[in-house]
Every structure is written in structure tokens, then in C-alpha cells.
Amino acid sequence: MSTSPTLFDTSSSSAATRLASPQQKIMDTKPRKLRSHGNQPQQQQKSNNANNKKAPWRVPGNFEIPDIIKEAWEKNKNKIHHNMIQQPKKKPAENKPNVQTKQRWIPVGKSPSIIPLPPPIVKVKHKLHAEFDAKLRKVLPGSKIMELNPKEQFEGLRQVGSGANGAVVRALRKHTKTHVAIKRCYIEDQDKPHHAYILRELRIMGCLSHPNLIQIREACLWEDHLWMCMELMSCSVFNLLYNTTVGLSEGNAVRIAKECLEGLVYLHSKNYMHRDIKCENILLSRNGQVKLADFGLATPINKVNTSRLGTAKWMAPEVVSESPYKENVDVWSLAITMIEMMDRVPPLYYLENSQDIYADILYGDPPKFHFSIPSKGMTELVRWMLTHNGLARPGAKAVLKRIHGDIKNGTLECTKQKELSYLVREVFPDAVA
Numbered sequence: 001m002s003t004s005p006t007l008f009d010t011s012s013s014s015a016a017t018r019l020a021s022p023q024q025k026i027m028d029t030k031p032r033k034l035r036s037h038g039n040q041p042q043q044q045q046k047s048n049n050a051n052n053k054k055a056p057w058r059v060p061g062n063f064e065i066p067d068i069i070k071e072a073w074e075k076n077k078n079k080i081h082h083n084m085i086q087q088p089k090k091k092p093a094e095n096k097p098n099v100q101t102k103q104r105w106i107p108v109g110k111s112p113s114i115i116p117l118p119p120p121i122v123k124v125k126h127k128l129h130a131e132f133d134a135k136l137r138k139v140l141p142g143s144k145i146m147e148l149n150p151k152e153q154f155e156g157l158r159q160v161g162s163g164a165n166g167a168v169v170r171a172l173r174k175h176t177k178t179h180v181a182i183k184r185c186y187i188e189d190q191d192k193p194h195h196a197y198i199l200r201e202l203r204i205m206g207c208l209s210h211p212n213l214i215q216i217r218e219a220c221l222w223e224d225h226l227w228m229c230m231e232l233m234s235c236s237v238f239n240l241l242y243n244t245t246v247g248l249s250e251g252n253a254v255r256i257a258k259e260c261l262e263g264l265v266y267l268h269s270k271n272y273m274h275r276d277i278k279c280e281n282i283l284l285s286r287n288g289q290v291k292l293a294d295f296g297l298a299t300p301i302n303k304v305n306t307s308r309l310g311t312a313k314w315m316a317p318e319v320v321s322e323s324p325y326k327e328n329v330d331v332w333s334l335a336i337t338m339i340e341m342m343d344r345v346p347p348l349y350y351l352e353n354s355q356d357i358y359a360d361i362l363y364g365d366p367p368k369f370h371f372s373i374p375s376k377g378m379t380e381l382v383r384w385m386l387t388h389n390g391l392a393r394p395g396a397k398a399v400l401k402r403i404h405g406d407i408k409n410g411t412l413e414c415t416k417q418k419e420l421s422y423l424v425r426e427v428f429p430d431a432v433a
Contacts, residue, residue, distance in 0.1 A: 366388070
């Protein structure tokens, strides 16, 4: 039995369709290319080519990649440009002061002259011997205290002697070109008695003024030394005797003793005794001036003094015995000095041991001239000044009065100042003072 060819063809196509693979289905759905005919217009061909272009690739599901950079810009552009918008200036409150909170700007490098610079920072060092320095400023007037380095102010230092409190040197002041004498004293904070002697000497030389007392010009405490700048003299009487072969004449000895008594009378009137009169502490100038120096052992009169201080061979008996004594111990020392000027040595020159010297002063014969021949007036004057009992010994004022009387009546010979000046110039021709 034969079937209909139409039905056979239909069923055959359906079966073939069902049996086709998925890939075949996709390939069948694609548009088939048409063959180009030579007689087809050119415009139609271009239209067909445009329609055949591929669309851009997209993620499955038709999602697009977000443009996060653009979104961030659109979101924050107002914040970014906020500071570029000019804001209206706020007026400061009337009651609120305009205080500058930031430090003023100063250009780097060399500052212009219109800007004042602060003073340089200087490290303040602890001042040495502050306690002594404070006492020094109470004793001396400010005009006599030097603040500069004395080593830079003086030159040509040369030692010329020594005193009770230190060595004495000769120096030249640089800016004035004047010669001065400088005593340098070592300062030790623990040595309070030594401080007292130095300050007493400064007080006498700085505050007392007399033609027969040496004067201080200025003082300076520098490091561990006190520099005492004084007027320079040509020599001491000791230097004069050392450079001659014989002692001084009686006239020169009386002249020097009279000038010393003038200074002692003034010193005693100011309530001080010297306690160290001797040829080393009597200074002479080229013009014949006589001045007492070295007040390191000076002490007030109005207190009880019993200390054995001074130079042994010139001490009065009451000083040796450490009994209370008064200012006329200077008269005893001056009498020994008068013998020294004429003999070139003191009476006890042959003794070296201090105990032997003290015993001879207390129990030995009265001091006398050994190598010179004084006049009767000179002998009696010195014997009177060397009264053993301190209470019966005359004072400086009484001795000076007697010398004036003896010179007037011719009992004593006294040279003039120019004669003493001639002697100093002859012995020390190169002296500058």
C-alpha cells in the first residue's frame, strides 16, 4: 500500500527538524548572505553593509560597567572647590583685641638694619669670691673699682717689692701711659682674717687722703687675685740704704721722720694705727716726697689690741708681751727706723731667732745707735721715743711738736725737700716717679 507523497515529505521534514543539533539551529537562524548581482544598485549595497555591522560587546544581561571616577567627581566637586569661593570677611569684635598669635616672620640670612636684633645670649658665669667682692664694693667707692681684665690693661710688669698682703710690681697703664705700682693679693674664701687685713688696707688707702699716705687709684678682683693699683714712687728708704755704702745723714733722717709723723698724726686722728713702721714701708719720690705705705697690719684704735703683729725687730715691748697697747707703738717703731736710717741696720740686726729678739726687747738694754754718731738732740729725741713703758711713751703729735721746736732752735738739723730729692735722683737716675 503506497502513501501520499505530500504527507511523507512533511513528516520527513519534521523528523529532520527534531533530529537537528542545537548548533545547527543557531547556524540556521543566522541571516544568509545574498549574492551580489552585477545589475543591483550601489546605494542598496552600502545599506546592506551598514546593517550587517556587529553591535558592541556587552556583558550578559545587558549590564554596563559603572563609571566610578565620573560619579566621584560629580559627587565631591562642590567640596573640592569650596575654598575657592570667596567668603565674606568677618568683622572683628569691637571689644576683642587683635592679638597676634603667630610669631613674626624674620627673613633667613643677614637681617636688614630696620629690624632690631636682640642682644646676643651670653652665658653668665658664677662670679668667683662673691662674698669678698661684695665687701670690696662696700669699702671702696665705685669710681675706684675696675671691671676690666687687668692683664689686658697693664704691661711691663716687674716686681719691685713685697708687702704684708702680697707682692708689689711696677707696671705701665696702656691707655694713659702712666706708671703705677700694683700689689697682687691671693684671695682664698676660707681665709677670713686675711680678707679683713686687705679690706682694712683698701679702706685706708681709698678713703683717707693725706700727702704723706700712699693713695690707691683703683682695685680689681680678677679670678683668684685682687689687683691694687697705687701711685708709683721711686724707691723705699730700704732701697736707698741698700744702694749706698753709708747710712743717711742726720738731716735726711730727721726730714723723713718728720714727714712720717705728719702722716701718723693724720692716721691716728682717723682712728687707725699702722703697726708696721720700718724703712721698707717708707717710700720716696724723685721730688723728695715721703709717704707711708703698706697698711695691711693697720687696726682701729678704739678697740682693745693685744695681737703680736708687726715685724719683730721693730715691735714695741707691749706688742711683744701681748699686753693691751695703743697707737704710740708706732712711735717706738719710728724711733727704731730712725736708728736704721743712720746705721743702715736696726739695733738688733745680729739676732735672727724670733724668741731671742723678743727677749732682748723685753729684758735687754735700750736700743741705741751702733755705727753712726748722732747729735745730742737726736740721741735725746730717740731715747724719749723709745720709752719702755707704753703708758709713758709720747704720741706722734707730741713728738712732731718737739721736732719742730728742736729744728727751730737749732738742736736738730733737717734738710730741705730738694736735698732729699737730689739724693734720690743720684742713687736712682732712671726712676720714673
